Amino acid sequence: MKSMMQITVKWLLPISCAALALLPASSEAQVGGAQVRLKDLVRIQGVERIDLVGYGVVVGLNKTGDKDIELAKRTVSNLMKNFNIFIDSSDITSKNVAVVMITASIEPFHRRGDRVGIQVASMGDATSLQGGILLMTPLLDPDGKTYAIAQGALVVGGYSVGVGGAGGSTETKNFPTVGRVPNGATLNFDHDVEFIKEGKLELVLRHPDFTTAQRIAEVVASVSPDGSIAKDAGTVSITIPNDILEVGLTSQFISSIESLRVTPDRRARVVVNERTGTVVLGGEVMISTAIVAHGNLTVRVGSTLGVSQPGAFSRVGQTEVVENVQTEVQDEPAKIMVMPRTTSVQELADVLNQLGASPRDLISILDALQNLGALQMELITL
Secondary structure, eight states: OEEEEEEEEEEOOOGGGTSOOBOOOOOOOOOOOOOEEGGGTEEETTOOOEEEEEEEEEEOOSSOSOSSOHHHHHHHHHHHHTTTOOOOGGGOOOSSOEEEEEEEEEOTTOOTTOEEEEEEEEOSSOSOOTTOEEEEEEEEOTTSOEEEEEEEEOBOSOEEEEEOSTTOEEEEESOTTEEEEEEEEEEOSOOOOOOEETTEEEEEESSOOHHHHHHHHHHHHTTOTTOEEEOSSSEEEEEOOHHHHHHTOHHHHHHHHHTOEEOOOOOOEEEEETTTTEEEEOSOOOBOOEEEEEEEEEEEEEEEEEEEOOOTTOSSOOOEEEEEEEEEEEEOOOEEEEEOOBOSHHHHHHHHHHHTOOHHHHHHHHHHHHHHTOBOSEEEEO
């Protein structure tokens, strides 16, 4: 029997040992951006979707429903009372029923009678909702009003088959306890929203930024006679002309604004996820000149089990199991490279590829550069 443990240490040495050195830089990078439609950068204040939630029962399951949960028994008992059938919850033993939660998101400007899709998820210990049918369930809005009625056959994107327990075997694909009912809910109300107040329309930026808000205000003002103003980093107020309001051409006016193109301004950011080793760099890279030395120190510790026994015909000693330990140290030579003042993600990627840095190595290098002050961007760790 053999066991092995490996320890890897990454080195980022101080400048006196030729690891990181910051040299001054004088010029600034000019970064261009792509123009984006205004409708992809903002949303209209007041035009919002509605989230619904409900609690119901799924029937018709093939012994994959809730096994022994009091909630399921009481729910079925209460359901049967609606049909003048009174059954004590303790008498219900069926495994073909599962209690579920239903959710739905309703887009704005819908009308009564519209049908929307819903999501259904098991609350109990059901193993699969495949083949089940959701019974009529009210869906409530945040105010507790019955906004829709849901019912229908579930579509489950997975399965669970086999026999569990001792000597059994099961196979599960995806999540069979979650499903959908396409067009499974019928809406009871119209959704009339008020998004124009005192002749003004407010645009809310999806990613607030003062520079982007000002650019949007300027672009809109170039086509709107009454102008617009950036109220803050996240809101742009637009004054709608009175003649457009009077003749009811507000939708046409908004459509013409949505098609305008703006170049958004973005912060220089690096997003890293150390758990998965993922590194995402924005396009506006600004790194001052530095020297980076990067190397690996690997320590391997292995052990094997052997048998120690006394010699033949010996009357002393006894057979014992002993452990033989072997230690191996491998120190890779550090790669030293001058990291020039970069202005693009491609230039930075080329330098790091020459260092042979893996994504996890890259996280350590970027963190050291930021602590040194050479990384002119925001480092976000997930």
